[in-house]
Amino acid sequence: MARGRQxxxxxxxxxxxxxxxxxxxxxxxxxxxxxxxxxxTLNLEFKDADTEIEIAAGRSVPEIFEEYGEPEFxxxxxxxxxxxLDEGPFVLALGGGAFLNAETRxxxxxxxxxxxxxxxxxxxxxxxxxxxxxRPLLSKGNPKEIMQDLLEAREPVYANADLHVASKGGRKxxxxxxxxxxxxxxxxxxxxxSAQ
Ligand code: S3P
Numbered sequence: 487m488a489r490g491r492q493x494x495x496x497x498x499x500x501x502x503x504x505x506x507x508x509x510x511x512x513x514x515x516x517x518x519x520x521x522x523x524x525x526x527t528l529n530l531e532f533k534d535a536d537t538e539i540e541i542a543a544g545r546s547v548p549e550i551f552e553e554y555g556e557p558e559f560x561x562x563x564x565x566x567x568x569x570x571l572d573e574g575p576f577v578l579a580l581g582g583g584a585f586l587n588a589e590t591r592x593x594x595x596x597x598x599x600x601x602x603x604x605x606x607x608x609x610x611x612x613x614x615x616x617x618x619x620x621r622p623l624l625s626k627g628n629p630k631e632i633m634q635d636l637l638e639a640r641e642p643v644y645a646n647a648d649l650h651v652a653s654k655g656g657r658k659x660x661x662x663x664x665x666x667x668x669x670x671x672x673x674x675x676x677x678x679x680s681a682q
Pocket of ligand 1: 511512513514517536547580581582583620621622623
């Protein structure tokens, strides 16, 4: 491994300590795909909250919405994330709505380091439309309008994340590299500040 990348990895690992890196952001921003790559780079385990919810419920996310409704999905989501935060450190990808829960945010601030993957609406839409049945929230009307409304409502909450990483889409490996650079830069900065 190149020396620069190795020292960035060390910087991130010593910066997060026992905390999980928690990826947040809208549906389609790449939390799972980029999260898996980041975990590999850092030799951490990757966990996807939606997958863990599906295992716990024995049903897919669309089936949970269909059979029990969104409020029950949100309760299950909060419980599963609480457990995952206790079991880490992981690279943990959350569903797009999870960070809206104030108690979940509080737990993440104690046991995690949150990173908002900030992606523009056009890119998000193009990605979510590739898998139309996967996101129950988008099947209730015009996906573009729904995504626009969700984005407006959620951005101020996502902005509470510890780190914001913007991306215009493009190759996943470029996004992973950018994320690694931003994380290492953040912890380098934090360390320099605390040493003063
Ligand atoms: C949701 C996002 C989904 C999933 C559920 C609700 C949301 O996860 O948790 O459909 O509220 O934005 P992804 O962000 O991984 O698509």
